[in-house]
Amino acid sequence: MLVELFPFQKKALQNLRMNTAEALGSYRRTHTPQVVSFTAPTGSGKTIIMAALFESILFGDERYPEQPEAIIVWLSDSPELNQQSKDKIDGKADKITLSQTVTITDESFDQELLDEGHIYFLNTQKLGKSSNLTKHGDSRQYTIWETLRNTAREKSDRLYFVIDEAHRGMLGREAGRATTIMQKFLKGSPEDGLEPMPVVIGMSATTERFNTLVKGTTSTIHKVVLTPDEVRASGLLKDRIVITYPEETAVRKDMAILQAATDEWRKKWRHWQQYCYEQHYAYVNPIFVVQVENATSEKISKTDLTEALRTIESRAGYRFEKGEVVHAFGEKETIDINGLEVAYYEPSGINDNRKIKLVFFKESLSTGWDCPRAETMMSFRRAKDATYIAQLLGRMVRTPMQMRIQVDESLNDVHLFLPYFEKNTVEEIVRALQASEGGDIPTDIYGEKM
Template sequence: MQGREAGKATTIMQKFLKGSSEDNIPPMPVVIGMSATTQRFNILVEGTSSTIHKSVVSADEVRASGLLKDRIVITYPEERSVNNDMAILQAAADDWKEKWDHWYQYCYEQHYAYINPVFVIQVLNGSENKMSATDLDDCLQKIEERTGFCFETGQVVHTFGQTNASITVNGIDVRYEEPSRISDDRNIRVVFFKENLSTGWDCPRAETMMSFKHANDATYIAQLLGRMVRTPMQMHIQVDDVLNDVHLYLPYFNESTVKDVVEALQSAEGGDIPTDIYGESVGCKTFETLTVKTRNKKEDTPVPGQLTLDVFGSQGEDSNVGAIQIVEIPSGIGEAADTSEPIGFSNENGYARVYQQKPEEQKVDIQSQAEVSKVNDHKSDVYDLHLASNIDRQEGSLKDEPDDLFDREGVMKFINDAGLLSYNVRSLRINNYLKSLFEMAHLLTISGLYREAIREVQTEIALMIADYVEKLKLEGNYDELVNQVKEFKLVTQIFDAFGETVDNYSVHDLFTTTDTDIDRQFRVAEVKLGNEGIGMVYGNKHIDVNNPSAFKVDVILFVADDECMNNLHNYAQKRFHGLNDDYRKYIATVDSDKIRRKYDSIVSDGDIVSKHNFRLPETIQVPHEDGGKEYNNHLFVNDITGVAKLKLNTWEAGVIEEEEKRDDFICWIRNPSRASWALCIPYEIESETKPTFPDFIVVRKDVRLGYVIDLLEPHNPYFKDNLGKAKGFAEYARQNPGVGRIQLIRMIKDAAGKHKFKRLDMSKSAIRDKVSHAMTIDELDHIFDIDGFFE
């Protein structure tokens, strides 16, 4: 269907789809097409007489499914830089090592099989004498230096088309591997390839890619990157946002040619791809990782006898940090034995020399993943290590890191345990309620929150069947309906011994009762009941030993009655929502990301607007914006600096300034509209349900609870969605009485020309009632005039 053959192929395909009288080909009775680029298929079926039914899946729905990465980040060198390739490779290795560490931690804590992310490196073609124009030995050496890994045979493979033999790279055997087998081999860590991974290749474990290709290969690289956007676990990672992106490094591209890759990816690889694509230069990171788990200077300060080093933070030939020698001096030797200072510094021969007092009964515990070379001396033990980045060699002292202003992890735990509602808004409902009910009951049973859930649901449906059968018997209709189920129609024609008709081809119908077809009808009925064994649950309680197939007929009769099935689905809808409302707050406390993800999936597939637990991750990634302000009271901060650099507009910054002045203020969170973890509230506009994301989540002190959570939305009064959002916030406040303030905020200019912020608080029942009954934006403006207030 591509290139010069596209026209011929289209003609041939249309003959099959539409039929061709000259070739004696009838039209296809049913054709199912599925594609991310539907234009070609639509052209193909133009002019057909068949009815075309379209089922459109929006990009937002694909994003919400968690099947694709949230972001593609493309890194390229800064302008005018030279010798880019190995410097970029080192940056790519750092990213891969970070992914490796984060995946390891996540899988360990959640009890998943380890992902083992793959580092994919596209090298240049070679010549007759060289396998590749790229220095493979240097590549592998640089990766080992940056990551601390010492690769073994089998962990590095190649897919070079010109040979299926092993090659030697940096002293280790690098075998050939079929591209299709890479994803399943968990031992593979690094893949060298040239051209053969772009079409038909799929490896969700490929998290980082480096390409030595040049800028004229933008389309090819876009095709390759399209193979890497699938998520390894087929879901968003809730607790660690670092794991929701894929990273591409291009040393021979610049800002302009990276745009070509983006355009090629968005056009050739699927149009409106539901993954955000960003470009960044090496010196200017597009995203910054923020966390609630910050380092504390009191915790990081070494104590006598112990030093913890971050070995991966300072390795590599570009590092400007030297080595450190830790010298342990036994008690009683020299002046160090009499001093109370645990650590002192001097600088000898390019080394920072650390003297540490060592009482005879005390052993120094050096915690490090780096190799420690020990040199025995008559007076001391000397260890050569890389100096951790939190030691300033020039100043000769530990860098002063800010203490946390508040218990960040404690605040996050309070929010996650609060059971706040967040919603998922879809354009269509995927499951019927019966299937959703069974999935919810199974999840509650497996999680241990309600072990009898599935058994009770099965019993309740079986009781509905029993009540229906009893009703038929009381009305005197049961026996007649049973005979209809058992009747089997035979069609007969009579011929003589020579094949001649005896009665001019007359057709004779014979009706008989038989059990032969009952099993088939029973299986069909079980499918309509959700394939959950409902029929057997009913049979176990109502079986007649003298008529063992009677219970099967009862089930068949129940399913054949439209009123019964309508009642069943109404029951399923009510029971599903009841279980969700009763156990939603407990799901939030389950220490399993897998259970929480399954719960969210079940609820999302059950309703167009579905209720979920709002739950914060431990780590998020935020776009790096020039001109941002540093905040140390944002819940998520850089783990080293203790601040978050965020760029707010005038309205947003003004609201945060007012909040910071409150005596009970603790911290705030920016609630990004596109983040998978963000708190979402549904609202109605022009008869359509849409999602909205309040700008800020604010946490304040509370005398009884410890903390209270507010939702604040600075919003332009001239936007047409004002009334809809106000009503949405009012309804959210009604359903979440545990929330503090839920405010719609407008910036007002007073008589002196100074900007002030007027607030309308939906947590107040009187205001909430007025907003709920407002019909026009003018009515909402009037409510703001009467009930709005300034802090």
């Protein structure tokens, strides 16, 4: 690995390796399907731990022999999440070559069996009935179901099937559909000619979410659990999520709270600037994320983007330049906001672009997004969007320097501003956040009169 694992990650890796080896051995002896449940909270580095596990399986370690013929399949519910996971493995696992990681696409994939020594990435959309991968045709002799079935039957002693339930991009009905497809690999699917996978490694952020996934299976379950306290002690998670909302109904409270959010973002700028200068660290460059409403028949967003940008610039005393403001709307086109050219930017690349200061988005940022630099967020959404907001917050609790800041407490917080929420609807967000990301995420809530 090109990165040094934290002690808690090394411990999780050891437990995962042991339980995976035991699961494979149990399947060989009994032919009973095995599930290794890996539960770890947001921010714990699950993908990095899994990358280290794959290296250990393929190339061996001090306790286990190499298994170069191993086949690993990674299933998630989103193409972008798959790409993000693949990029992390390609970038951090130096023993695994780029040619060993393969994204299964419906244009060209047609194999009787999966190749040994490879890691395949597959998403649930590719397994729907409308997908070309599930159909025979002039250019496809084997459907993906047949490929997986054949591989499980003939190479069960070297097949590891990973279900990434921890990073969910889908919500609502789409999430339910994705869960149903994921369960086919745990329970089997007679209509697709599929038996349960021999060994499944299920990644999840909470025990409850994993229990929902494995409900009704007859598999033997091996559990590996990472606690939030272990992760927080490492400095990888923020200390607090501070949620600010109006206690009283106010006229035009959204722009007043946007001003307060801008003040918080500028304060973060000054504090990070001072800290990085004094400690001789590379500058963090915190990002301000603004969640706006969906499109109408006339406009790209019901929120007045021109007024929002004008308010932020006026309050910050700063005129943005081209490239400093981007959007992540589903309409992937360059737009004009208050005379500024604002281009679309892939969410997964935002954190690494040091020029970006302000991001407008609707719902898409919660999918495939890791941005520790995003420490201030304002949302124009209403209370019915509590789950979207909670899912996004779960992506913002990571610390940008992968450590706790001892000399400035304010740099250990992430701030969320919600003009259209009140105390009871804010509590809905907290419940949704704890349900999706782990029950012990620290949340400090207070009202702020504007």
